[in-house]
Amino acid sequence: MSIMSSLYPTFHGVMANISQKGRAWQIQRKAKTLAEIMKDAGYATAAFTEDAMLFPEIGFSKGFDIYSTTPHPLSRPENHPLVKWILSKQSDRFFVFFHTYAPHSPYLPPEPYIDMYDKNYNGAIPRSFEELSKLNTTFYNLMKKLKSDEKEVERLKALYDSSINYVDSFIGWLITFLKAKKLMEKTVVVFTSDHGEEFMEHGGLYHKKFYDEILRVPLMIRLPKSEKSGVTEQIVRSIDIAPTVLDFLQIKIPDMFQGESLLEACEKNLGLIAPAEYAYSSALRTSHYKYIFHAAGKSKNAPETELYNVALDPEEKENMSDVSPQLVERLHFELNEELTKKNLPRPPHTIFYIAGKKTVQRIKNFIN
CATH class of the missing domain: 3.40.720.10 (Alkaline Phosphatase, subunit A)
Structure with missing residues (x-):
């Protein structure tokens, strides 16, 4: 969509x-x-x-x-x-x-x-x-x-x-x-x-x-x-x-x-920069970093937040979120800023059953 x-x-x-x-x-x-x-x-x-x-x-x-x-x-x-x-x-x-x-x-x-x-x-x-x-x-x-x-x-x-x-x-x-x-x-x-x-x-x-x-x-x-x-x-x-x-x-x-x-x-x-969203989790890909945020709490076998330096760790194996909290905070801000920069109203989400x-x-x- x-x-x-x-x-x-x-x-x-x-x-x-x-x-x-x-x-x-x-x-x-x-x-x-x-x-x-x-x-x-x-x-x-x-x-x-x-x-x-x-x-x-x-x-x-x-x-x-x-x-x-x-x-x-x-x-x-x-x-x-x-x-x-x-x-x-x-x-x-x-x-x-x-x-x-x-x-x-x-x-x-x-x-x-x-x-x-x-x-x-x-x-x-x-x-x-x-x-x-x-x-x-x-x-x-x-x-x-x-x-x-x-x-x-x-x-x-x-x-x-x-x-x-x-x-x-x-x-x-x-x-x-x-x-x-x-x-x-x-x-x-x-x-x-x-x-x-x-x-x-x-x-x-x-x-x-x-x-x-x-x-x-x-x-x-x-x-x-x-x-x-x-x-x-x-x-x-x-x-x-x-x-x-x-x-x-x-x-x-x-x-x-x-x-x-x-x-x-x-x-x-x-x-x-590239946000990604699915359900209530989201991610942000920049030229240097990947930030992942599981908003609904910890998903199975995954931490609540993940951070990877994709320039040095392209396979995304070393989660840096615990040792770089300021960077996590900055990327979370950039994610929200990208999503909201057009100042669009957040519409009500309509759910129905097929x-x-x-x-x-x-x-x-x-x-x-």
């Missing part, structure tokens, strides 16, 4: 994923999404996602003419509804959001990707969704059971890489398709992810923490007919995507957006 609204969770209102019982957070009414702005500017809008956490009731569908949550395989891209929709709109101005869970747990890509990085594997992890369904457990619970086995963790890494390769093949085909239809030179392309993945770097699996293996994600922006190019190592944020797109298209950026345009990011240091037994079961299967 932060990608679409250019707001931190505190201000767009979606503070966490849907719970196993179907409890969900809803985007605040005044939040203006990128899709809404593009639609108001005369663009046809569509989203193709795969259900799970992106329910339209939460607010993800705001501004989209079409909002599809039906999963489709990526192995035959020419048949994907995303491609068919682009074909139907190639003479128009369009904005399309494509989102896939293909590289998400459970990491079970189809052939020929499944054994791409581990051809001789012989272990407990299933090779397909059909095999998984016969185990009477979820993939996440299976991961927890196997996490102390180094061989199985290596298999999970290999499956994750294979899943990324599966998506990469689809994106490669899509770029070739856009070029063939002469759309590439009039289309802004943004590629990113909302999180990475942990493979025992900090004692766990999945993506439930604030360490860099989870928070640092790729962000690639291709601007048509632009002389601007390059790679930057400086901090940028998901909330910066929407203002960057609008800035390039010369569409007014809403005053309430908390992100910044990145059009000059390859030419100068923007001096950005109805339907089948829907709740799909959520449980995804979470677990």
